[in-house]
Structure formats: C-alpha cells, structure tokens
Ligand SMILES: Nc1ncnc2c1ncn2[C@@H]1O[C@H](COP(=O)(O)OP(=O)(O)OP(=O)(O)O)[C@@H](O)[C@H]1O
C-alpha cells in the first residue's frame with residue numbers, strides 16, 4: 001500500500017554518503033557524490049587554465065588572462081571599481097534592470113497567454129500580430145528603444161520587456177491548449193464554473209509550460225540587457241564589458257563575463273526553486 | 284431524481300478524407316428514474332460516446348438527449364461522470380479531489396471533511412488523503428474518481444468502466460459496495476462495462492450494443508429475476524452460482540460473441 005515517498009528518499013541520499021548500491025546505479029548517483037564530481041571537474045578546468053596561460057604560456061596573456069591577472073582585475077573591480085562603479089554596484093544595476101524587465105514581461109505576458117489559450121476570439125485577434133512580431137530577434141528592438149528613451153534605464157527595461165514577453169506568452173498559450181481535455185470535462189461535470197476552471201484546472205495544468213516560458217524569458221532578459229548595455233549605457237556589467245574592450249583589458253572582460261554568468265545562473269536557480277515549490281505534485 | 288432519454292441518437296465524426304465515421308446510429312433508449320442500466324458492447328461500439336452525450340460533453344449529430352425532461356446542452360453537476368481514464372486532478376491531493384464537487388457547490392468545510400472521511404473509509408483508503416494521484420496505484424486512483432462523483436450525490440451517475448483498473452478482489456468489494464449504495468439510495472445510473480457478469484449482477488437492464496456502426500442490439504431485462512430471487516441480499520459469489528444468473532449471463536455473452544466475425 002505504501003507508495004515510495006520520493007522526497008524522503010532524496011533527502012536520505014543527500015544526508016548520508018552515497019551507498020555503494022547507488023554508485024552502481026549510474027547515472028542517478030546521490031547529491032553528495034554529484035557535488036564532489038562537479039567540484040573535481042571545476043578544479044580540473046582551473047588547473048587546465050593555469051597550465052595553458054601560466055605553466056606553459058601556450059595562450060598569450062593579451063588573448064586570455066592568466067588566473068593571476070584575473071584575480072588582479074577582480075580585486076581592482078571590487079575595491080576601486082571600473083567604468084563608474086564597483087563590482088557590486090554594476091552587478092546590482094544590471095540585476096535590478098533584468099528583474100524589472102522580466103517582471104513586467106511576466107506580468108503582462110502570462111495573462112495574455114492565458115487569455116489567448118482560453119478564448120478563441122482573443123486568439124483570432126492577437127495571433128496575426130504575434131506571427132508578425134515573433135520572428136523579430138529581441139536584439140533588433142534595441143535601436144528603437146534607444147531612439148525612444150535614450151541610453152538610460154527605461155530603454156533597457158523596455159527592451160527586456162519586448163524580448164522576454166514573447167516566450168512568456170507563447171509558452172503559456174501552448175500550456176493552456178495542452179491541458180488534458182478530460183480534466184476540463186471532469187471539472188465541469190463536477191460543477192466547476194469558469195472562474196474555478198481557470199484557477200484550479202487550467203492554470204495548474206499549464207504551470208509546467210508557464211515555467212518553461214519563464215525560464216526562456218529570463219534567459220532572454222539577460223541576453224538583451226547585456227547587449228543593450230554594450231550598445232550604450234551609463235552603468236552595468238555590459239557597460240563594463242564595453243569599457244574593458246576599449247581599454248583592451250582581457251582580464252576585466254573575463255571578470256565581467258563570469259559575473260554575468262554567475263548572476264544568470266543564480267536567477268535561473270531561484271526560478272527553479274519557485275517552480276519546485278509551486279509544482280509539488282510532479283514526481 | 285431524473286431519467287435519461289436518448290431519442291434517435293446518431294453521432295458521426297468527420298474523417299480526414301472529408302468523409303464521415305458513424306459512431307452511433309439511431310439509438311433510442313430510456314433509463315428510468317432510479318434505474319441502473321449497464322451498457323456492454325465491443326470496443327468501438329460507441330459506449331463512451333453515448334455517455335459523453337448524456338454528460339453534455341459531446342453532442343449528437345441527430346436526435347437528442349434529455350435528462351429529467353430537459354434537453355442536454357452542457358455538463359452539469361446533476362450528472363456526475365466517472366471517466367474511463369479516472370481524470371483525477373494531478374495537482375490536488377486525494378482529499379482535495381474527493382471534495383472538489385462539494386467545494387464547487389460551496390459546501391461548508393465541516394461537511395466536506397465529513398464526506399471525505401466517509402468515502403475514504405468506504406473505499407478502504409484511510410491514511411492516503413494527503414497523497415497526490417501519482418503516488419497511488421491505478422486501483423486507488425479509480426476509487427478516488429468514484430468517490431469524487433458519489434460525493435456530490437448527483438441525480439444521474441454516468442460511469443465509464445469504473446472498475447476496469449481494479450484487481451479481482453477490490454473489484455468484487457466495489458461491486459458489492461455499489462449494489463449496497465444504489466439499493467439504499469437508488470440513482471439513475473448508466474454504467475458502461477466490458478465485463479458481462481458485472482453488468483448482469485449490478486443492473487436492472489443490460490443494453491447490448493453492436494458495432495460498425497454502433498447501434499442497439501438488444502436490451503436484456505434483469506430486474507424481475509433479481510427481485511424474485513433476492514440477489515440484493517446475497518453475496519456476489521452466491522448470486523453467480525444461481526442458474527438464473529448463469530442463464531442471463533450466457534444470453535448476454537452470446538449476443539456479444541455473435542458479433543465477433545472471423546475477419547475481426
Ligand atoms: N472525437 C472523435 N473523433 C473521431 N472518432 C471518434 C471520436 N471519438 C470516438 N470516435 C470513434 O467512435 C467510435 C466509438 O468510440 P467510443 O469511445 O465511444 O467506443 P467505446 O465503445 O467506448 O470503446 P471502448 O470499449 O474501447 O472504450 C470509435 O470507433 C472511435 O474511434
């Protein structure tokens with residue numbers, strides 16, 4: 001009678017060192033082992049980096065910085081700042097814009113996707129516009145945004161909104177259309193009105209796809225922000241990249257790249273955590 | 284209570300080639316108030332289609348369906364459906380699934396809890412109320428689906444092979460339980476099944492469908508025999524040993540078997 005409680009099992013894996021039985025059952029090894037392997041592979045990359053740039057000098061410093069130069073650039077960035085601000089100031093500036101643009105895109109895109117999914121009339125009305133707008137690469141909006149709003153924050157938020165809006169709409173829409181018809185029928189024969197149908201059947205049913213859309217939107221947000229800051233900005237990590245490129249400072253370029261990577265991964269991780277909490281029924 | 288009237292029902296589905304596939308042809312059938320009618324027929328004879336039209340989930344291409352004298356146009360909680368594929372809400376726990384219809388009706392929390400507890404006991408599923416459907420066996424899912432429909436005490440119960448996924452033992456328990464429930468609180472019931480014995484044991488009448496196109500083959504009256512011999516007071520295995528039961532079962536069985544042609 002007792003179905004396996006997966007959450008408990010997973011927790012047990014994380015706590016204790018992986019038993020030998022789990023080791024044979026590749027590739028599903030425990031979290032502890034997974035972390036170890038991950039750490040080893042990162043360490044290997046670091047060693048390779050040192051060997052290529054410092055140990056053997058196969059890669060010249062003006063092409064790619066050595067670990068020591070990277071460290072130096074990082075120290076400079078953290079203590080003295082670069083291109084108008086320290087690492088924290090620049091990183092926060094970019095993150096804030098990404099979160100703002102992403103939020104605006106989600107708050108507008110998801111409801112529109114829901115509307116298009118449930119209402120054939122709305123779909124008929126909006127779909128042609130979408131077919132037209134959808135193939136435009138998000139970055140192509142940057143010039144227009146700058147012409148409208150200049151080089152400040154508003155233009156960045158606008159560009160992110162344009163870029164992140166489309167995946168949110170499309171995936172929400174697809175998710176709604178993919179909701180099991182029998183579940184909708186089951187809700188209706190048990191007396192659900194249209195409001196309850198939306199909140200308790202259609203939205204939960206579409207939620208996995210909605211999150212897929214959000215992940216794509218978040219990625220698009222970082223991509224477009226960095227691109228927009230490269231094109232023209234007063235602050236932000238894209239501005240740092242641009243300044244470092246003008247200074248021919250590969251070490252600082254790399255520091256900014258790593259910072260963008262870490263921030264992108266961290267925000268994606270947060271989104272994944274939200275997904276895990278909001279979709280507890282998934283096995 | 285309400286009756287179900289199928290009047291000259293035809294249902295055709297458009298096919299890819301621009302033609303039509305006739306799933307049901309001219310079916311006229313009345314399920315009286317509080318009557319239990321089982322529908323048997325080969326796969327593809329339109330059993331599910333017939334039920335969906337009574338539920339208001341599908342519409343006949345000719346003829347009409349009326350429930351309680353009112354033409355069916357849309358689904359409503361007076362006609363609860365137990366679906367062939369369970370159709371439990373994956374994001375709701377067992378408790379939330381069973382209470383769904385009651386919440387739609389705005390029943391107070393205490394009443395919901397009471398009903399959920401009662402059905403969990405009845406279905407022998409105590410202790411599973413906080414599980415999600417994917418953490419249940421197929422048979423358990425099916426019992427939750429049945430409980431969800433019983434819980435709203437509908438005038439009409441439409442059940443599409445509700446015991447199909449159960450093991451033999453649970454199935455027997457559920458059949459006896461269904462007899463107990465329906466004799467105590469008779470509801471107008473349309474019960475679809477593949478199992479001939481189940482159909483004969485449970486119902487007042489057995490409707491046999493034929494295929495290609497789906498149509499009425501024969502209606503077998505069970506009720507007089509059941510009342511005369513007092514089946515309801517007997518255990519299911521005792522009933523199945525009775526000559527009268529065997530006779531009816533074999534009759535229905537022949538009606539079905541005669542349809543299986545060598546080219547099938
Ligand atoms: N939406 C649809 N579009 C086209 N054809 C359909 C549709 N629904 C059902 N059919 C066809 O109608 C016929 C009857 O289907 P139905 O599901 O009612 O059969 P059934 O008697 O319930 O079969 P089973 O015992 O296998 O559940 C089948 O041949 C099926 O392919």
Ligand SMILES: [Mg+2]
Nearest residue numbers: 330331367443
């Ligand atoms: Mg069927």
